[in-house]
Amino acid sequence: MADPLSDVISLLRPQAPFSKLAEASGPFRVRREDMDAVFYCLLLGGRICLEVDGKPPLMLNAGDFVLIPNVSAFTIESVDPPPPPGLRSIPVPGEDGIFRLGPNTGPAEVQQLVGHCHFGSPDAALLTSLLPDMVVVGGDDRLAALATLLRDEARANRPARDVIVEHLLQVLLIEAFRATPPSGAASGLLRGLADPRIGPVLRAMHAAPHRGWTVPSLAIEAGLSRSALFTRFVRVVGEPPISYLLTWRMTLAKKMLRSGQHGVADVSNKIGYGSVSAFSTAFTRHVGASPTGYMRMTAAE
Known part of the structure; x- marks a missing residue:
């Protein structure tokens, strides 16, 4: 786990x-x-x-x-x-x-x-x-x-x-x-992990970031309805579940790209994107640079 x-x-x-x-x-x-x-x-x-x-x-x-x-x-x-x-x-x-x-x-x-x-x-x-x-x-x-x-x-x-x-x-x-x-924990990861419904959702996303998670599939992990999961996740963690998943995926993607040991296609596959173009679009929107551009920038640092 x-x-x-x-x-x-x-x-x-x-x-x-x-x-x-x-x-x-x-x-x-x-x-x-x-x-x-x-x-x-x-x-x-x-x-x-x-x-x-x-x-x-x-x-x-x-x-x-x-x-x-x-x-x-x-x-x-x-x-x-x-x-x-x-x-x-x-x-x-x-x-x-x-x-x-x-x-x-x-x-x-x-x-x-x-x-x-x-x-x-x-x-x-x-x-x-x-x-x-x-x-x-x-x-x-x-x-x-x-x-x-x-x-x-x-x-x-x-x-x-x-x-x-x-x-x-x-x-x-x-x-x-x-x-x-x-x-005593404010909204965030700690409070989410302590929550009996949200904790399993967070662990599932971290265990398999490559899976095609959706709110319905995450709701199954939580044993809640879609609307109940969404409301509870926002209240406990501080942001919607898919937003948290995107943030975590992009954090992992940046780490792999900085290492120089993974190509863009490999990173795309490891974090759950069906195509390189879809990953590149999401990464550029989130980071402000394309995956290849980010690799060049970090290699020069």
Whole structure:
């Protein structure tokens, strides 16, 4: 059985992580406005308030993990004591590699592992649109263990470091997403996979993207009428089923064309188009370039 979540995470190709341990005492406030990468934070001790622009403040307690695939600006600040208005703290690296916030005296009241990574896929914006805009998991030991392994491997200079880090990131992302309660997931892939009717439809499309899927055939997979499937799929996933299928097919087509190992006819057949001309028309409309033109463009990059 296909695993759509693993499919998406694998195609995203998470890369180039940065992580650091940060300790704090007293009042502090850190503001970041230059983030264009996935941000994650594992709170190891104490309490903090995380406020992502456009969202309500989020209180994090020891053991909580938060991951934000798309973030442009956010603030992290102390809870007890709260920071005074206008305070802006700058993390100061210590000789031990741990960053310090607030007064550098006395024991740390807050400990956190924070980091970010980039997605190497040219289709990252498209793929992340299928994922929730924020994941919050409370006190998950598996995530804590993975985050620690990731931190240690990223700091080490051992053979195959980059390969191991990339795989650890993939596992970390999958664990974070699948640990999200279905009731807390916004419309998208996670909520769809958790739905007893829509989940089988998504898995069927990912398992056989080459099949000539229609709303009636997908309705059979769901055990619903055509109209009920359409309405429920849009509500749960956020777009119609055939629109999702087209997006996934074109993502796969772009990956195969970029690899240089598949001809246009082969790609057309693998993603379910009866003719090369039909595939070329659909690809050009979706991507803005013909399959051969796309191959030339990506080969020159």
